[in-house]
Amino acid sequence: MKHTENELLALKEEVSQMWKLVLSQLEKAKQAFLNGDIEVAREIASREKRVNAFELKIDSDCENYIALYSPVAVDLRLVLSLIKISNTLERIGDFAEGIARHVIDADCSDINPQMVEELQLEKMFETLITMLSDSFVALETENTRISGKILAKDDEVDILYRNSINILTTYLQANPSLVWCGLKTFLLIRKLERIGDHCSNIVEEIVFYVDAKVLKHGGANTNG
Numbered sequence: 613m614k615h616t617e618n619e620l621l622a623l624k625e626e627v628s629q630m631w632k633l634v635l636s637q638l639e640k641a642k643q644a645f646l647n648g649d650i651e652v653a654r655e656i657a658s659r660e661k662r663v664n665a666f667e668l669k670i671d672s673d674c675e676n677y678i679a680l681y682s683p684v685a686v687d688l689r690l691v692l693s694l695i696k697i698s699n700t701l702e703r704i705g706d707f708a709e710g711i712a713r714h715v716i717d718a719d720c721s722d723i724n725p726q727m728v729e730e731l732q733l734e735k736m737f738e739t740l741i742t743m744l745s746d747s748f749v750a751l752e753t754e755n756t757r758i759s760g761k762i763l764a765k766d767d768e769v770d771i772l773y774r775n776s777i778n779i780l781t782t783y784l785q786a787n788p789s790l791v792w793c794g795l796k797t798f799l800l801i802r803k804l805e806r807i808g809d810h811c812s813n814i815v816e817e818i819v820f821y822v823d824a825k826v827l828k829h830g831g832a833n834t835n836g
């Protein structure tokens with residue numbers, strides 16, 4: 613039994629390492645975008661391979677664990693959750709790289725900095741970083757009481773996303789020559805909104821593992 617516990621701890625540690633890397637990618641994406649820092653954006657793009665490698669290894673190690681030990685109940689829920697969480701972290705890593713590519717392209721510097729402020733993109737980034745950090749703590753401590761607070765932050769991100777559509781529409785009507793940049797900016801905001809959804813999915817997996825409750829599709833507080 614001791615051996616299987618050590619194996620589980622090793623799996624959790626792998627996911628923790630991947631999580632820290634993806635969180636760092638998201639923090640650097642914020643920095644790269646808000647400062648127009650192409651060097652930081654390139655660093656994100658180069659580290660994306662490490663994120664992908666983590667996911668493949670965790671998938672393989674979890675599958676091996678299931679094959680070797682035939683876990684049941686809470687152990688099985690943990691392994692299944694770790695597989696889904698690592699898949700979701702990989703998707704968040706993809707979006708962080710997409711934001712980095714936006715910065716590397718450097719073809720949308722004409723968007724007014726005041727417009728970036730009005731879209732509240734810094735607040736969006738900060739909310740997502742908090743969601744990803746808090747959900748990491750929830751898994752580490754196996755404390756699901758903060759899940760509601762994390763899911764509520766996804767609602768905040770959704771509101772900022774919806775507001776951005778009207779703000780950008782008004783801005784582009786007044787500046788039709790910037791339609792290309794406006795569309796690229798909207799696609800970037802859409803990536804941020806999707807990161808929020810993925811953070812919510814991670815929280816749902818943690819609740820499934822710890823409390824044996826399925827939140828997905830279950831109520832108004834969750835967003836697919």
